[in-house]
Amino acid sequence: MALSDMLELVNPSEIRKLFDLAQGVEGLISLGIGEPDFDTPKHIKEYAKEALDKGLTHYGPNAGILELREAIAEKFKRDNGIDVDPKTQVMVTVGANQALLMGFATFLKDGDEVLIPSPMFVSYAPAVLLAGGKPIEVPTYEENEFRLSIEDLKKYVTPKTKALIINSPNNPTGAVLTKKDVEEIADFAVEHDLMILSDEVYEYFVYDGVKNYSIASLNGMFDRVITINGFSKTFAMTGWRLGFVAAREDIIEKMVRFQMYNSTCAVTFAQVAAAKALRDERSWKALEDMKNEYERRRNLVWKRLNEMGLHTVKPKGAFYIFPRIRDTGLKSKEFSELMIKEARVALVPGSAFGKAGEGFIRISYATAYEKLEEAMDRIEKVLKEKRLV
Incomplete structure (x- = not known):
């Protein structure tokens, strides 16, 4: 099937439709966008400026x-217990999203099925479809x-x-x-x-003392895992569009080939800044500050939602509820x-x-604490007025 045919199968994001509806609503509080409300740490921006001043503006x-x-x-x-060769088993992508399609393109054949836990990030199923596969939702x-x-x-x-x-x-x-979940999934x-x-x-x-586990770190799993990550959330660098991937050599080689004829490379001076950011303690301090604030916001929103009658599981990670x-x-x-319309x-x-x-519904608590308080007040008011709880 041609790519143009597969594009017909991919619908615009429901999130975008929602925000079209929200346009022009005066005093709107948005709890929809999955983006840190923090600015990129100052020292990382300085690293990018230094790279620009040095003329690192050419292809990489x-x-x-x-x-x-x-x-x-x-x-x-x-941080993950994964040993990789930076020359052959790591690549940098234009955001983590790009890695989904490129990763699937390295091995999927027409009609191959991909299991996707649902509820799921909106890009997963389209990436599978565009790579010629068939997304299969697995309810959680x-x-x-x-x-x-x-x-x-x-x-x-x-x-x-x-x-x-x-x-x-x-x-x-x-x-x-x-850890048990990850080990069982690996065995499966x-x-x-x-x-x-x-x-x-x-x-x-991650919150409440919870630890995140990388499945590629388990014994014998590296060869069958494509680990996708990025800088957007970690260092509040969404607009920098920098992701990265770790996988076995033949997969990375094919993904690099895809990138060669797609975007060529990620932005050079942004990569220089990211490299320095990873090795700068100030970056990790900024991350810890962000995490602590997200946890404070999570606690507020979780408490208020349950108090107003909307049963809510307390999330252990990310910045969504x-x-x-x-x-x-x-x-x-x-x-x-x-x-x-009402709140x-x-x-x-x-x-x-x-x-x-x-x-x-999904609420992003990547917005100011005071705005979250106001948003909870507004939601509760409408729920009571409409007698929905």
Whole structure:
């Protein structure tokens, strides 16, 4: 099937449609965008300026500058327990999102099935479709804190299944896989000879003493895992568009080939800044400050939602919370539209994240504490006025 045909199968994001509706609403508080509200740390911006002043504005290697790949390899070994060769097993991408399509393109054949835990990040299914595969949603459940289980996977695996996506900490639910979860998923992947794309962009945003585990660090798993990460969330660098990948040599070689004829390379001076940022203690201090503030905001929103009658699992990671709204009698899209019109608060309907998301909404608490307080007040007021709780 031609790429133009596959593009017909990919619908515009429900999130974008929602924000079209929100345009022009005076005094709107947006809890929809999955983006840190913090600025990129000053020293990282200074590193980029220095690189510009040095004339580092030309094409870089397709795989990324070696200085950055070496810094990424150091990070993988230190924080994830993954040993990688920076020259052959690491590449830099134009954001982490790009790595999804390029990763799938290295091994998927027409009609191959990919298991995707649902609720799911909005880019997963389109990436599978564009690579010629067939996305298969695997529901996860509130009762299990939306964590993927082997029992869930067993119901959906077939002889056509070739891969599995895992996303921990999860967008949109904030779920974090336990070590036992990860080990069981690894065993399942080996049993069924599956590749795994592990999206770990929120890895540092975990709370309540929880630890995040990289599946590629488990014994024998590196060869069947494509680990995807980036700088957008970690250092509040969303607009810099820098992601990175670790995988075995043949996969990286194909992904680099794809990038060669797609974007050529990530922005050179931004890569220089990122390499220095990874090795600068100030970056990690800024990250810790962000994490602490997100945890404070999470506690506020979780408490208020439950108090107003919207049952909510307390998320262990990321900066999203996924309250249940089905008890109001409204569909998630109806609920979101009501809150835009009546409360002037933008929320994302759970249906935007797959079939298993219906009956829930996603709230991003990556916004100021005071705005979150005001948004909770507005939501509660509308719920009471409409007698929805």
